[in-house]
Amino acid sequence: MEKNIAVLSGDGIGPEVINQSLKILDAIGKKYNHNFIYHKCLIGGISIKKTGIPLTKDTLDTCLGCDSILFGAIGDPKYDNNTNLKIRPEQGLLKLRKKMGLYCNIRPIKVYKYLLKKSPIKKAYIENVDFIIYRELTNGIYFGKKGISKNRNKAYDICNYNKKTISRIAIRAFKAALKRKKKVTLVDKANVLATSRLWRETLKEINLKFKEVQLDYLFIDNASMQMIINPKQFDILLTENMFGDILSDEASAIVGSLGLLPSSSIGKKTSIYEPIHGSYPKAAVKNIANPLGSILSVSMMLKDFKMNKESLLINKIVKNSIKNGIFTKDINSKKFFSTKKVGDFLVNYIL
Amino acid sequence: MEKNIAVLSGDGIGPEVINQSLKILDAIGKKYNHNFIYHKCLIGGISIKKTGIPLTKDTLDTCLGCDSILFGAIGDPKYDNNTNLKIRPEQGLLKLRKKMGLYCNIRPIKVYKYLLKKSPIKKAYIENVDFIIYRELTNGIYFGKKGISKNRNKAYDICNYNKKTISRIAIRAFKAALKRKKKVTLVDKANVLATSRLWRETLKEINLKFKEVQLDYLFIDNASMQMIINPKQFDILLTENMFGDILSDEASAIVGSLGLLPSSSIGKKTSIYEPIHGSYPKAAVKNIANPLGSILSVSMMLKDFKMNKESLLINKIVKNSIKNGIFTKDINSKKFFSTKKVGDFLVNYIL
Numbered sequence: 001m002e003k004n005i006a007v008l009s010g011d012g013i014g015p016e017v018i019n020q021s022l023k024i025l026d027a028i029g030k031k032y033n034h035n036f037i038y039h040k041c042l043i044g045g046i047s048i049k050k051t052g053i054p055l056t057k058d059t060l061d062t063c064l065g066c067d068s069i070l071f072g073a074i075g076d077p078k079y080d081n082n083t084n085l086k087i088r089p090e091q092g093l094l095k096l097r098k099k100m101g102l103y104c105n106i107r108p109i110k111v112y113k114y115l116l117k118k119s120p121i122k123k124a125y126i127e128n129v130d131f132i133i134y135r136e137l138t139n140g141i142y143f144g145k146k147g148i149s150k151n152r153n154k155a156y157d158i159c160n161y162n163k164k165t166i167s168r169i170a171i172r173a174f175k176a177a178l179k180r181k182k183k184v185t186l187v188d189k190a191n192v193l194a195t196s197r198l199w200r201e202t203l204k205e206i207n208l209k210f211k212e213v214q215l216d217y218l219f220i221d222n223a224s225m226q227m228i229i230n231p232k233q234f235d236i237l238l239t240e241n242m243f244g245d246i247l248s249d250e251a252s253a254i255v256g257s258l259g260l261l262p263s264s265s266i267g268k269k270t271s272i273y274e275p276i277h278g279s280y281p282k283a284a285v286k287n288i289a290n291p292l293g294s295i296l297s298v299s300m301m302l303k304d305f306k307m308n309k310e311s312l313l314i315n316k317i318v319k320n321s322i323k324n325g326i327f328t329k330d331i332n333s334k335k336f337f338s339t340k341k342v343g344d345f346l347v348n349y350i351l
Numbered sequence: 352m353e354k355n356i357a358v359l360s361g362d363g364i365g366p367e368v369i370n371q372s373l374k375i376l377d378a379i380g381k382k383y384n385h386n387f388i389y390h391k392c393l394i395g396g397i398s399i400k401k402t403g404i405p406l407t408k409d410t411l412d413t414c415l416g417c418d419s420i421l422f423g424a425i426g427d428p429k430y431d432n433n434t435n436l437k438i439r440p441e442q443g444l445l446k447l448r449k450k451m452g453l454y455c456n457i458r459p460i461k462v463y464k465y466l467l468k469k470s471p472i473k474k475a476y477i478e479n480v481d482f483i484i485y486r487e488l489t490n491g492i493y494f495g496k497k498g499i500s501k502n503r504n505k506a507y508d509i510c511n512y513n514k515k516t517i518s519r520i521a522i523r524a525f526k527a528a529l530k531r532k533k534k535v536t537l538v539d540k541a542n543v544l545a546t547s548r549l550w551r552e553t554l555k556e557i558n559l560k561f562k563e564v565q566l567d568y569l570f571i572d573n574a575s576m577q578m579i580i581n582p583k584q585f586d587i588l589l590t591e592n593m594f595g596d597i598l599s600d601e602a603s604a605i606v607g608s609l610g611l612l613p614s615s616s617i618g619k620k621t622s623i624y625e626p627i628h629g630s631y632p633k634a635a636v637k638n639i640a641n642p643l644g645s646i647l648s649v650s651m652m653l654k655d656f657k658m659n660k661e662s663l664l665i666n667k668i669v670k671n672s673i674k675n676g677i678f679t680k681d682i683n684s685k686k687f688f689s690t691k692k693v694g695d696f697l698v699n700y701i702l
């Protein structure tokens with residue numbers, strides 16, 4: 001098969017982890033006779049530096065024309081503390097999500113047996129944890145009108161949802177649950193927010209069409225506690241944009257490393273695959289970043305390409321390499337390998 | 352001294368934990384010669400049941416006329432899943448917070464040595480954790496305009512902040528930091544939200560007046576991860592209403608029991624003292640609820656009354672009772688005492 005892939009390395013450790021992912025993809029292509037064609041584009045801080053804006057028309061057009069998008073990471077602290085700036089790296093990612101209609105962000109949370117020791121959480125609480133976060137990605141307070149008054153005295157952000165934007169991700173979540181433990185947990189704040197009440201209402205209706213699926217509700221405050229004291233209860237955790245952002249980072253802490261977690265963002269046509277970690281500028285260019293989150297995102301991409309054995313092979317070799325202690329410094333600061341070395345090992349397993 | 356205290360037991364386990372707190376207060380009054388006069392009022396679900404609304408003018412007037420308010424818990428699941436209801440228990444609490452101007456919610460997070468075993472988190476991560484969450488309580492998305500369209504197709508919630516509402520709690524947070532480890536961590540989402548950028552801007556200005564205090568910034572997604580992997584970094588954690596709701600429940604999970612945590616909500620004049628746990632209807636009327644969160648809230652109240660030794664005595668006896676295994680089922684499901692028994696033990700220590 002031939003696939004055109006837009007490659008958006010972005011900022012910080014983005015380029016380093018993406019480089020390893022491309023090595024893996026090349027090896028997979030060689031072994032299974034696929035032709036992966038890469039289209040490298042700018043996004044985020046590096047795009048601002050070179051073009052003045054975080055997402056150019058060129059990048060967007062390339063993305064729209066490809067079969068999928070591999071994304072590295074985005075963000076640069078120099079923009080965060082200057083609250084006056086009109087242009088910021090994150091706008092590139094948010095605009096890309098919106099323009100490509102990537103409403104459904106999928107973040108699988110799985111604990112690796114060999115990393116149980118690494119988690120801050122005691123083994124009994126997290127052994128066999130295996131759930132998926134479905135986060136709505138193109139609405140909510142991220143995309144509502146927002147502003148700061150001219151005299152910089154007042155600011156507001158609006159959170160919007162409508163039935164259609166809730167239904168389309170909810171249906172995907174229910175379908176995913178059917179193939180798993182048949183449980184959807186909706187996280188909201190329905191005792192306070194109008195949008196949350198609309199989520200509950202809509203989910204209840206959709207549940208009628210997926211009667212085998214058990215629908216539970218949790219308030220976000222309670223959910224952030226349950227994530228620690230009883231994460232085994234989750235199968236599909238469905239939530240709106242901001243709550244999903246918070247809960248998925250929290251979930252990454254329980255599995256032992258943010259560097260390990262992949263994600264896909266799907267929508268109308270072309271999807272994005274990216275590790276859930278950020279650009280982590282302090283680690284950049286040091287050859288220490290964990291490439292596994294990005295590499296597992298490649299596995300999700302191959303699965304969506306219906307290249308099932310290719311996808312499973314990546315999962316297997318990642319598991320193997322973790323089992324054999326082939327990982328970066330974030331996982332074990334005493335005994336570790338470089339970003340590049342971890343990639344080399346994996347390529348060796350494949351070929 | 353004589354103090355008039357409005358007693359709002361509320362729903363679920365509220366009345367049971369409040370009963371123990373009043374026993375403790377009586378004992379303190381007896382020992383130190385204070386006259387605590389209780390004014391019992393309705394609020395929440397029980398108020399809806401008896402009066403049709405969650406906060407009556409009677410209750411509000413009593414609260415306004417008292418020296419402080421002891422609050423139990425609020426909420427009833429029968430209102431949560433009926434998204435059409437215009438009247439809900441939580442409105443009572445939110446209205447009370449707003450009407451009384453209780454903009455500053457203070458939630459101390461402290462790990463008890465004797466409960467380290469109880470926490471889902473490994474000892475090394477949480478030993479000696481000791482920080483305070485300052486949560487803005489009368490603005491943000493809780494209090495902005497909100498609504499669902501007539502045809503129930505669309506909903507919105509508005510998050511508002513202005514410089515004044517940010518400054519007044521920030522100044523309190525900086526002052527508190529001066530008496531502690533001199534560090535304020537602002538949690539926001541300044542890479543996405545306009546209100547967050549206003550928070551950063553305002554904090555930076557205020558920091559100029561508190562130069563000895565180190566001001567750090569964390570995005571909420573990162574903060575929810577840091578809360579697990581490195582909670583020792585916090586001294587004063589300052590944040591807006593919704594993020595504070597989420598982070599304080601999360602923090603309760605790391606210390607080993609939500610039932611243990613007290614809070615105060617302060618503002619212009621009269622303050623509220625309440626445990627951070629909810630109404631937990633499943634545990635109600637079973638004499639199993641943990642009264643310590645409420646009792647430690649009484650300690651915060653006495654401290655604000657400048658009754659320092661009285662406040663310290665409560666902290667001491669709570670610590671002692673935990674050390675001696677005198678606690679409720681939520682802390683140890685094998686060896687435990689009833690709500691009332693825990694209260695009796697504490698009263699005995701006092702007298």
Ligand SMILES: CC(C)[C@H](C(=O)O)[C@@H](O)C(=O)O
Binds near residue numbers: 075542
């Ligand atoms: C970079 C940032 C805008 C983004 C988000 O908040 O969505 C990131 O945290 C994520 O979770 O993908």
Ligand SMILES: CC(C)[C@H](C(=O)O)[C@@H](O)C(=O)O
Binds near residue numbers: 221426444596
């Ligand atoms: C009951 C609810 C409205 C309340 C809140 O969200 O503020 C509670 O969770 C709290 O933290 O005091």
